Amino acid sequence: MFEADDIREWRDHDVVDAxxxxxxxxxxxxxxxxxDAPVFATVTVGMPTRRRLVFVPLTDATVGPGYLKVLWDKKLARNAPSIDVDGELPAEDEPQIFSHYGLAYSTGAAGERRLARR
Structure with a gap:
């Protein structure tokens, strides 16, 4: 499984589908x-002048030589909710990301947001 602590080493590597x-x-x-388990990755997509970050689940993701492989189809991932490359994910947008992939969403026990960037 992809370890969140290794993000500096894997940043800018290719993310591929199955x-x-x-x-x-x-x-x-x-x-x-x-x-504190890795749940989603943001993946840079788009043309050089129109880049955006899409959210892709890391469930059962694996690493290969120079890439991170996820279970989700390229088309589904590219159509996922996104943010600007310098943007932040608003808490109210979290449920949409989970829903896009058919994943259940719930806030933390005290109502806190579910995702934090590492």
């Missing part, structure tokens, strides 16, 4: 605030 089709480049990892 068929090894390139989705984009790894930008950051978001962890679950309750467990």
């Amino acid at each position: 068929d090894k089709k390139k989705i984009g480049s790894l930008e950051a990892v978001y962890v679950d605030t309750a467990t």
Whole structure:
């Protein structure tokens, strides 16, 4: 499994789907605030003048030589909710990201947000 502590080493490496089709480049990892486990990656996609960051789940992600492979299809990932390359994820947008992939969403026990960037 991809370890969040290794983000500096993996940043800018390719993120590919199960068929090894390139989705984009790894930008950051978001962890679950309750467990500190890596949950989503932000992946840089788009043309050089119109880049954005899409969110891709890290469930069962694996690393290969120079890439991070995720289970999600390239097209689904590229159509995922996104933020600007210098943007931040608003707490109210978290449920949309989970929903896009058919994943259950719930806030933390005290109502706190679910994702934090590492």
